[in-house]
Amino acid sequence: MIRREFILGALAAIAAAPAIAAPPAGARRPNIVFILADDMGYGDAAAYGQRKIATPNIDRLAREGMLFTQGYAGAPVCGPSRCALMTGLHTGHARIRDNTAIAGGKTGTKGGGTQLWRRPNLLPEDRTVAQYLQAAGYRTGLMGKWHLDGFEANATPPKFGFDEFKGWLIQFDTTPGYWPAQRVHGDKLVDIPENANGRHGRYEPFMVTDDAIDFIERHREAPFFLYTAYNSPHSPFTAPDFGPYADRAGWADDEKTYAAMIHYLDQGIGRLLDKLASTGLERDTVIFFASDNGPRSEPTVQQTRVADFFDSNGGLTGYKRDMYEGGIRDPWIVRWPGKVAAGAVTDVPVYFPDFLPTALDLAGAAPERTDGVSLKPLLVDPGSRPAERLLYWEFYDPEFRQAARWGKWKAVRLTRGGPLELYDLARDPKESTNLAARHPDIVARMAAGMAREHVASAEYPDPGPATTTKPGKG
Template identity: 85%
Template structure:
């Protein structure tokens, strides 16, 4: 019932919306850029309340566009969140639902080569937003982090719709980190002499920005899709220097470094914005900005201290890997001058599966299967209210967990067949009071939706494999 009600109301809202003008024959379709930060918390940018770290260029995106206050990543960790972003499928349907798989996938090693992992990866049956846009005539490029390859050599960006790829892959440890000795260019490993033998000559954040700017310059005359997937501020904490935070009294070196990592990310975004303006592409380009999950890459004392020092989760409960708001709520900004109202703020709940249908809608491309909806009606009218719809997540670390949001309600199941927790986010965004006992009708509806949206897969079977 929830799904039928939502689909009917969502279609009616879209049909009634003051749509972006459809591209006229021969007219240029908009460029689409998605800028993704890594492990940046909901409260890590000034426009979302950060008081200690300046983010003038991210703030500039919000000043010129629309800021969503109830936006969600695809998952509380990197791989499944990026899978939801690229495929438009939530983690009850997606190929990748955790950074590890329960079965299938491929085995490989991590770190010192002694830790064995079973990683999921995209398969030929999976379709990404890049493939759809590529088929619609867009030039497509990914600069930075993919994280959907696992240990499968064929699950790389060029095989999933990206005409150009410069970045790092899970299967090549020499390409990882902030000072990598090598980088993958399409399907070729390329040496970075400035970082050879442990040197710190070229910073990953700067390389991603340089490659993004180069991509824009070379494809300025045709519509393009650019995915700038930064690694910052994911651990380990390292930066070329402390930047403007070198002299902050009372700050530890860790805190100065974390702030500097966000500073250099923000500088890169500013350089990209300046490039678009200089090339005359501002009005032809839709920019999305978000983070892939909550803050604190690993639950260590060091990282917890840094996250708490900056209030990186914006006062919400939880961190990365948690299904509470602090683990999955993300900054989400969309900018398109003269199309999206400047300085607009929307409280419509949105999440990563919405990007694929939104991008295809903006590009005038055919609708594809997705668990999301196009956000176009809400982008043109910040006052538009959304019909309540069912948003769903599942996660497998340390055990099977489910989360759903429907209107103001959020439900969590913290273990398989466990009782549901229920929170009224309109009154309790910190999820401090479980009101499940007071609303058995809502609990039943949420449980029904969770059962419907969870579909077992080869990588995540029911029941899980023993051992």
């Protein structure tokens, strides 16, 4: 639960705002920057109550923009969450619904191992926000993590609307990690000699920031979409040093390292903000900041201890891979100087499928298909609220699971065909009291909505009473 002292006030509900018209002819369309952290929990930023790690630049985004107290990722792990972000489809409709697939996709190995993994990947018929914005005249760039390629050579960012890509891909074992020996530029592998033979010469988050700044500099005259997808603070715990936490008494080294990883992520965000200011683009740029799922990359003793030491899930129940709030509720901040009121706080529930329609609304374009809604009316008028709607998630590790949010109600189903748990998040954000037996009418309504939103796919067919898949590392 977000700490009470950090909630500046709930917003009054009024009728849904009307559709926003396209920008007038000749008006500059805003640049759009999406900054994505990896496995950063709801409580890992000071703006959301973190007491041990300083995040001055993330806090600056919140202070100068709108903080969402009930913002959600697209899924409880990396791949499907990023798919929802890029395609505007929730995991009942999206191509990628887990880090592994039940069928379809392609098989391959990772990390030099011999175990075969079946990974899903985007297909040519899928459309991303980058493709829409590219068609609308935006220059598009992705710096960092893609995670939608699986083992398919034709599922790389340049094939899905990104004019420029510098980062890493699942299909190349030499490119992931914090000290990669190689990186992908476009569709080509490029050596990182400073990291050759296991050396730790260039830290990947620093490369992401450098490449993002270079992209801004080169495209300052035209509207651009920049997707800046950091690895941090995903496992393994590694950083150039302990940063400002080297002398923290009583902290274990892995706790100091985790804090340093967030420190350097926050510093990178600060450098991006400084670049936008120095180029005069600050007021012409909408910045979104979020994390792709909850904290604790793997359910190990070490990572659980570190997550609990920092209260990374902000007191919510669950971690990454869980359908409870701790697995899917995340930091969500939007800054647009002069348009979004500084210091605004909203409790409107939003999630990753909303980004695509929002970005296209900002660009004066329209999507062909989306499960989200444009948040532009809310951003420019924090007194407005979208019509009440069902937010939906499904996931397949270790078996088919579902969750849904409708107003104050949250439903969770942990087995295919199993009973629904029901929680009143307004009174019980920690999901400690299952109210299903007391509200059969709400349970029936949620169950009907969840059944409607789940559509089986080639990668995730409906096989019967239970579905299992190999757990993929996010």
